Amino acid sequence: MKTNKYKNIAYQVIDLEIQALKKLRKSINNSFVQAVNAIVKCQSKVILCGVGKSYLIASKIAATLSSVGCPSFSISANDCSHGNLGSISKKDLLILISNSGETQELKPVIKYANRNKITLIGIVSKKNSLLHKASDIKLNIPEVKEAGLGIVPTSSTCEQLAIGDCLAVAALNKKRFSRHNFKEFHPSGSLGAKLKTVEDLMMSGSKIPFINENSNMKKALKLITEKKLGILIATNKKNLTTGIITDGQIRRSSQRNKSLIDLLVKKIMTKNPISVDKEMLAVKSLSIMSEKKITSLCVHKKNKPKKTIGVIHIHNILDGNIS
Numbered sequence: 001m002k003t004n005k006y007k008n009i010a011y012q013v014i015d016l017e018i019q020a021l022k023k024l025r026k027s028i029n030n031s032f033v034q035a036v037n038a039i040v041k042c043q044s045k046v047i048l049c050g051v052g053k054s055y056l057i058a059s060k061i062a063a064t065l066s067s068v069g070c071p072s073f074s075i076s077a078n079d080c081s082h083g084n085l086g087s088i089s090k091k092d093l094l095i096l097i098s099n100s101g102e103t104q105e106l107k108p109v110i111k112y113a114n115r116n117k118i119t120l121i122g123i124v125s126k127k128n129s130l131l132h133k134a135s136d137i138k139l140n141i142p143e144v145k146e147a148g149l150g151i152v153p154t155s156s157t158c159e160q161l162a163i164g165d166c167l168a169v170a171a172l173n174k175k176r177f178s179r180h181n182f183k184e185f186h187p188s189g190s191l192g193a194k195l196k197t198v199e200d201l202m203m204s205g206s207k208i209p210f211i212n213e214n215s216n217m218k219k220a221l222k223l224i225t226e227k228k229l230g231i232l233i234a235t236n237k238k239n240l241t242t243g244i245i246t247d248g249q250i251r252r253s254s255q256r257n258k259s260l261i262d263l264l265v266k267k268i269m270t271k272n273p274i275s276v277d278k279e280m281l282a283v284k285s286l287s288i289m290s291e292k293k294i295t296s297l298c299v300h301k302k303n304k305p306k307k308t309i310g311v312i313h314i315h316n317i318l319d320g321n322i323s
Helices: 004-025 030-041 052-069 104-115 128-132 155-176 179-185 187-195 217-227 247-256 282-292 314-319
Strands: 047-050 072-077 091-098 119-124 137-140 211-212 231-235 241-246 275-278 296-300 310-313
Touching: 004 047, 004 155, 030 119, 030 137, 030 155, 047 052, 052 072, 052 155, 091 104, 104 119, 104 128, 119 128, 119 155, 179 310, 217 231, 217 247, 231 310, 241 247, 241 296, 275 282, 282 296, 282 314, 310 314
Parallel strands: 047 072, 047 091, 091 119, 119 137, 211 231, 275 296
Antiparallel strands: 231 241, 296 310
């Protein structure tokens, strides 16, 4: 019975938070648009500040904003009365988060912002609060019922977290922040691996095993042994890619042709090899290899598939921790 009791508690908490988010959705207005514009136009840092649970939410929002190209950091209102107000400059944008808007620790921060004409965005529930009255941009989040004795910050912090995500994603879109930009701030970990492009992993320059299509297979055999990639990229006199030769093809051809070394590359090669754009996500190129049951792809840029600028091998992808 206790198991069901605890499950029901979980359902109740989730239901309350869903209701809170539905109320938040209805509350989005032009003030939200003003806040997004202020964040994107900020020429310095976006500083998020709160007390207790709201400070923890502020830290998460600051991290998210920074990850989408809006330099941000969080400070605790408790520390601001002991010197941290000095970290806020006149060019900064200040976002204060408080459910009541009357928290004592926020008052010095509010006065400092107003006195120095620092743009202040207030994320607050109480419309008659000090924070609401003092804010240049007022983001009012609806008053909601908290889970856990009706007083534990749960539904309200869920709203705060959600409005922060909304601000970050809206700013991302306004800045036209791309996957490529996002990747620059996430070079490591599983997320960084997922965002790697073909260009990040491909072999280029002298590592590309080019051979002229009119060369004989004697030369091709020597080159494929030297390059140790198991493939050769055939080109014509205009240096455009015309085909690809794999070591598997060579073995099969040697069984059919006693004088293999005298044949021309273009007689053995597979014409019009698959080529992918350098901006393609590496994980997608792996999918193509799996589907076509091949181990290498030619790489081009823009709309020039015949102009090979690189080669990506399945080993490059696996070495990049992509699966």
